[in-house]
Amino acid sequence: MLKYETHLHTSPVSKCAKASVRESLEFYKKAGYAGVFITNHFIDGNGDNSKTYEEQIRYYFSDYEEGKSLEKEIGIRVFSGVEMTYKGTDFLVYGPDKAWYLLHPEIMDMLQHEKLRFLMEQGALVIQAHPFREASFIKYFRLFPYFVQGVEIINASNKELANQMAKQYAEGYNLIPFAGSDNHRAGEQKMLAGMESEAEVLSERDFVQKVLNGEMRVFCQENIW
Ligand SMILES: [Zn+2]
Numbered sequence: 001m002l003k004y005e006t007h008l009h010t011s012p013v014s015k016c017a018k019a020s021v022r023e024s025l026e027f028y029k030k031a032g033y034a035g036v037f038i039t040n041h042f043i044d045g046n047g048d049n050s051k052t053y054e055e056q057i058r059y060y061f062s063d064y065e066e067g068k069s070l071e072k073e074i075g076i077r078v079f080s081g082v083e084m085t086y087k088g089t090d091f092l093v094y095g096p097d098k099a100w101y102l103l104h105p106e107i108m109d110m111l112q113h114e115k116l117r118f119l120m121e122q123g124a125l126v127i128q129a130h131p132f133r134e135a136s137f138i139k140y141f142r143l144f145p146y147f148v149q150g151v152e153i154i155n156a157s158n159k160e161l162a163n164q165m166a167k168q169y170a171e172g173y174n175l176i177p178f179a180g181s182d183n184h185r186a187g188e189q190k191m192l193a194g195m196e197s198e199a200e201v202l203s204e205r206d207f208v209q210k211v212l213n214g215e216m217r218v219f220c221q222e223n224i225w
C-alpha cells in the first residue's frame, strides 16, 4: 500500500507550524510515504490584510513550491492542498492549483456554503476537517453535510471522542471517510493518519478522482520513526 499524508502544515506559511518544508518531507520519506499534500492554513485565517489577494496567494503557495523543488532530491511526491477556515470550522480542499486561486478572488466574498458548492462544481474535493474538534476558541460545531463530499473521521491530532463522533456523522450522512494527521511538527507528531492506495497518486486531480471513486482507504498508526 502507498501512503499519503493529506493534512500537513509547514513553516513559515502556516504561522502555527513548527517544522520547515524540508524537515517535513525528510520525515515522511523516512516513514516510507509515497507522497504528501501540503495543506497550510489559507489566507482566510492566516493571511496578511496589508497585502493584495494576489500577493497573499503567491506567498501562500511558496511552501508548496519549495516542496515541489525538493521532490527529486528527497524522493517523495509533493502535492498542493488548502485548509480553509470559517470561524474555526475548517475545510480541506484538493484539486484547484495556484493559477485557479489567482483567477478566483471572488471566493473571498461568498457565503460559506456557496463557496463550498462552487469549489466542488469547479472539480475540487472538499472535506470537512475535524468537525468535532475541541478547542478553547471553538464555541460550537458547524456541520455542512450537503456542501462537502467527505469528512475527516480520523484526525491524528484530535481526541478519540472527536474522531468517533466524526465517524458516526460521516456514516449517517453517507459522506466519504477521510483521514489526515494535521501535522504541524514533522517527526515530533505522535500519531499519523492519512489515505492509502494500491495505485500511485499521479496528481491532485488524480487524487480527487481516486477518493471520489472509493479507491483510497483511511489509515492511522503510531509514529515509530
Ligand atoms: Zn495550525
Ligand SMILES: [Zn+2]
Binding pocket: 007, 009, 083, 129, 182
Ligand atoms: Zn490543519
